[in-house]
Amino acid sequence: MKPSVSRSESSARCPRCGNAFDCAMHGQPFDCWCREMPPLPADRLDSSGRCLCPECLAAEIARVAQGRPRGA
Template sequence: MSICGRCGAAFGCAMADPGAAEPCWCTALPPVVALPAAPGGACWCPDCLRRHIAAQTAPAPAAE
């Protein structure tokens, strides 16, 4: 199990956890944003990563 570098939740990471037969779940997400540095270079859990991607890719509010 891995620990999210943002919220501390435990989650499975096929890139870090030994014996994974499938690619990591994160490879299915769009590679559109860089993550801020996390302590120890830790990955983020699915919830944190999806929220971060959504926040970074949301359309900017229209200027009035």
Template structure:
């Protein structure tokens, strides 16, 4: 069994996060202790698309952000 810091919720202990954009719950492989997360297989967002203090996005929101970043302005 994994040791979970007291400030870490049960959801976080099982790798569940809440999307910073839409509020949907999703599984974070890194939080769950997997070797890699599903997001590691996707193209990285350009630095100018990252927002300080904003946590992870769910698969649907991250896919939309990657698509928007790929479009010319």
């Protein structure tokens, strides 16, 4: 996938695919799109605290639902 080049103040870069995406994790109040998605188990979270883009987060949630190992 080709990373997006345009970024706003609320943009982040996905540590898995490199795409830019809007992230409101640090906004006041916390009102990010990811709150609408099922949570990941703690062992599936990025230890650096970096957020996944919507596509990579959805893929990881699907892996968890199927019982597949991380990143498989």
